[in-house]
Amino acid sequence: MGTAETPRARSGDAVDRRPRVLRVLRSQLALVGLGRRRELLAVSVFMGVVVAWMLTAARAPGPDVRSALGTAVVLGYLWPVSVWEGEPPSRRLYHRLLPVGERLHNLLRIGAGGTWIVASLAAGTLIGMGAAGLLGHASAGFAPAAALEAVGGVLVMYGLGSVAAVATEHPGRWIVGVPLVYVLLVALLDAHGVQPLAGWLEAPLRSLNRAVETPLRTAGASAGGSSFPDALLLWLAIAGAALALAASFRPEPGRG
Amino acid sequence: MTAVRTEGLVRRFGDRVALRGLDLRVPAGGIYVLIGRNGAGKTTTLNVLLGLLRPDAGAVSVLGAEPWTRAARVRARVGYLPESSALGYPWMTARQALAFHATYHPAWDQGYEHSLVEALEVPVEVRLDQLSKGQARGVQLVMALAHRPPLLLLDEPTDGLDPVLRDRALEILADFAGSGGATLLLSTHLVHEAERLADHVGILGRGELVVQHSRAELRERLRSYRARVPEGWPEPAELGGRVWARSRSTAEIEWRVWGDSDHVVAELSAAGATVREVSDLSLEEAARTILSAQGGRNGDG
Numbered sequence: 001m002g003t004a005e006t007p008r009a010r011s012g013d014a015v016d017r018r019p020r021v022l023r024v025l026r027s028q029l030a031l032v033g034l035g036r037r038r039e040l041l042a043v044s045v046f047m048g049v050v051v052a053w054m055l056t057a058a059r060a061p062g063p064d065v066r067s068a069l070g071t072a073v074v075l076g077y078l079w080p081v082s083v084w085e086g087e088p089p090s091r092r093l094y095h096r097l098l099p100v101g102e103r104l105h106n107l108l109r110i111g112a113g114g115t116w117i118v119a120s121l122a123a124g125t126l127i128g129m130g131a132a133g134l135l136g137h138a139s140a141g142f143a144p145a146a147a148l149e150a151v152g153g154v155l156v157m158y159g160l161g162s163v164a165a166v167a168t169e170h171p172g173r174w175i176v177g178v179p180l181v182y183v184l185l186v187a188l189l190d191a192h193g194v195q196p197l198a199g200w201l202e203a204p205l206r207s208l209n210r211a212v213e214t215p216l217r218t219a220g221a222s223a224g225g226s227s228f229p230d231a232l233l234l235w236l237a238i239a240g241a242a243l244a245l246a247a248s249f250r251p252e253p254g255r256g
Numbered sequence: 257m258t259a260v261r262t263e264g265l266v267r268r269f270g271d272r273v274a275l276r277g278l279d280l281r282v283p284a285g286g287i288y289v290l291i292g293r294n295g296a297g298k299t300t301t302l303n304v305l306l307g308l309l310r311p312d313a314g315a316v317s318v319l320g321a322e323p324w325t326r327a328a329r330v331r332a333r334v335g336y337l338p339e340s341s342a343l344g345y346p347w348m349t350a351r352q353a354l355a356f357h358a359t360y361h362p363a364w365d366q367g368y369e370h371s372l373v374e375a376l377e378v379p380v381e382v383r384l385d386q387l388s389k390g391q392a393r394g395v396q397l398v399m400a401l402a403h404r405p406p407l408l409l410l411d412e413p414t415d416g417l418d419p420v421l422r423d424r425a426l427e428i429l430a431d432f433a434g435s436g437g438a439t440l441l442l443s444t445h446l447v448h449e450a451e452r453l454a455d456h457v458g459i460l461g462r463g464e465l466v467v468q469h470s471r472a473e474l475r476e477r478l479r480s481y482r483a484r485v486p487e488g489w490p491e492p493a494e495l496g497g498r499v500w501a502r503s504r505s506t507a508e509i510e511w512r513v514w515g516d517s518d519h520v521v522a523e524l525s526a527a528g529a530t531v532r533e534v535s536d537l538s539l540e541e542a543a544r545t546i547l548s549a550q551g552g553r554n555g556d557g
Contacts, residue, residue, distance in 0.1 A: 005371055006431040009406045009438035010363050015319075017362040018332045027359045035347055086346070094343050096308060098360045099332035253308050 018099050021108070028112035032083055039082050040116055043075055044124035051128025056137045069150055072121045076154035080165035081172050083113035088169045089251030096253075106247035110162045117158055118151055152232050159239030167246040258317075259284040259407055259439035260305060265314035267300055267463075274300040276463040277314065282456070287433050287440040289450040291543045292460035298443040299339055301460070302409050305441075306336060319407055332361070335400035339411040343396045346385035350378050350395045354402070361403035369402040375424055389416035397425060401432060408432070410442045414449055426453060447540040459543055461550040471539070478542050481511045481520060483529040492527040495520070500549045512537065512545045 019027075033040070050071050087095060095109070096102060164174035260282035267275040274297045282288040292298050303309040305318050307327030316323055323330045344353035354373075358364040373380060376394035384392060393416045400408060413429065414422045430453055433440050444450050457474050459467040467474065478500065484507055498520075501512040509529070513520050521531050537545065 006428070006435045007365060007368050007404055008436045009432070010404045011406065011437050014363050015333050015406055016329065018328060019360050019362060023359055027356060031345065031356065035345060093308075093338060093340075094345070097306065097331060097336060097338075097343075098357075099328050100360065101328045250310075253303055 021104070024100055024105065025108050025112065028108045029115065032109070032112045032116050036082050036085075036116070040120045043079075043117065043120045044127065047072060047075070047121050047124025048127035048131065051125050052131040052135075053128075055129065055132035056135055069125075069153075072125070072150070072154050073157050075121065076117055077157035077161045078175060079113060079117045079158055080110075080161040081175060083109065083162070084165040084171065088171075089167065089249065090169060090253065092251065093253055096250075102250055103244070103247045106166055107243070110159075110166070110243060110247070113162070114155055114158050118154060121154060122151075149232060152236060156232070156235045156239050159236075159243050163239075163242045163246040166243070167249045257284045258282060259319055260288075260441060261315075261317045262301075262304075263315045265301075265304065265316060266312045267297075267304060267309060268312050274463050275304070275311075278460075278463065278465060279468075280458060280465065281468065282439060282441050284439050285433075285437070286455035287429075287442060287453045288456040288458065289447075289454040289539075290441060290443040290458045290460055291445065291447055291450070291539075291547075292443075293445060293547055296460045297463040298445075298460060299411055300463075302336075302411050302441075302443060305409060306331065306334065332363075333405055333407060335403065335405035335408045337393075337396050337400045337408075337410045337413050339415070343399055344384050347383060349381055349383050350387065350391075351380040353384055353395060354380070354398060357399045358402070363403045365402055365404055368404060369398055372398045372401055372428065375428060376421060390418055390421060393417050394421065394425075397428070401428070404432075404438075406438055408438065408440045408442075410440065412444055412446070413442060414444075414446065422449065429453065447543045448538070451539045454539060457539065457543075459546050459550075461547055466550050467546055474539075474542055475536050477516075478512060478514050478537055478545070479517050479520075480533075480535045480537055480541075481513055481517075481524065481531060482508060482533040482535075483511075483524055483531045484508050485529045489528060492523050494523055501545045508532070 095105065098105065100108075161171070161175050164178075165171040168174050258281050260280060262278050262280040265275050265278040265280070266273070278297070278301065280290075280301070290298055290301065300309065304311055304316060305323055307323035307325075307330055310324045318330050319333050321330050321333075344357070348356065354369060358366070358369070372378075373394075376397060377391075378394045378398060379387070379391060382391070384395065387395065393414075397413070400410070408429070410429070414425055417425055426449065429440060429442075432438050433453075440453070442450060442453065454471045456470050457467065458465050469477070487507075495511070495513060498514040499511050500514060501510075503510045511520075517534055521534060524531050
């Protein structure tokens, strides 16, 4: 390789050209979609099986469909671990080195992961409903508002899980540990008769539960009249604010 | 004109001070080789220059921008080769990794990418996690160079490359610097490899610059003097502060002295020594001399 074929370094405006946001989002969608294709397929299949099983076993929509969609919420909560696998803050060097603002870049990855998990869960649900239909167990389907709210519920939990994945070295421990400690604490307070404190601690859980599960109970029916949209919006706002904060976190690169 | 400038740069990790008031001046358009032992602060310096680490004190300017607050801008202008093999995603093939990287650099030059891939023998259809260390290094060099950045920050750039590819990589870097408009800041402890590239040299010891000069000036100012001396000969006191190394055989002493060689020879001769040889030091010899002596003192360089 001689000097003749070696170009000069860029200069002028060309030096400062940075990628457009949509281009970065497309790259992140491709990154998560291709890199986690097996996991996404597994999520779809699992969701399809659960939905089909619930519908064929229950022979009617209702609490059982709710349980199937509860699975979606749990999968959404766990999904960030996969989206950021191998990239805890101290080893996120490559992601951080790319010429995009770090908060924006983190949020675009989170957005790409959220898009894929919703698509994967929706595909699984539709496949499960289709399979149940073929077996003669047609479901009542979703009212668009209920479907949208179910997506909102999944995104709330995905957002809360993403906070741990973006900001902590061991997101799996936090994602499993925080709810576990919380439930144990409430149970302990309950068991020792410290009801007011337990009730106070339980309040956000009830609110979150209402936000993510109420639309699921109403699957197939209109959600009108219930108070859950407020709770859902509140939790979407909480998750969004927590994500914005976590995405601004600039970790120290690992040494060694 | 300087491409990279730090003033009084301090960076701590807990109680450990990694950089102690570093004043780095990397002239635009040259190849600056930053030499230091393991743990001297080379990688920390590069991480600060990239905006990955926030300085605890001092000022930093990279191509006119402050890297912590203008990190994305700085990273668009810089090609970086990290010490570790951490670029790209392991499941990607080298081709996919380069295509992914290119989407982030609108200035990416596909023609240059292809010639680099060919020259560095990058196996583009192999997954990154199946590449040898040297092959992964090749991919990283392409990533650092193909958007033709005006500043390259290279941390141990030839680490892992076999001798043939090492020569080729150094040739590519020299060509890129020689083609105009590019500044290279190369950090290494393999000094002999940097010998043929260096225009400027900074020697880093324990988080501070011991010496920072052009290569020509370093060659001219730090030399080896071999002289015969009478028995019981007292070394001239004026020489003391400028001697970086001293070794003695039966009737001959070798000094490595900082200063104008005519003056040093005159001082030695006036004190009764017979100077037999004055010789230049290779960059590696100079660096080893300075780093060995640095334990006890700092020089005036």
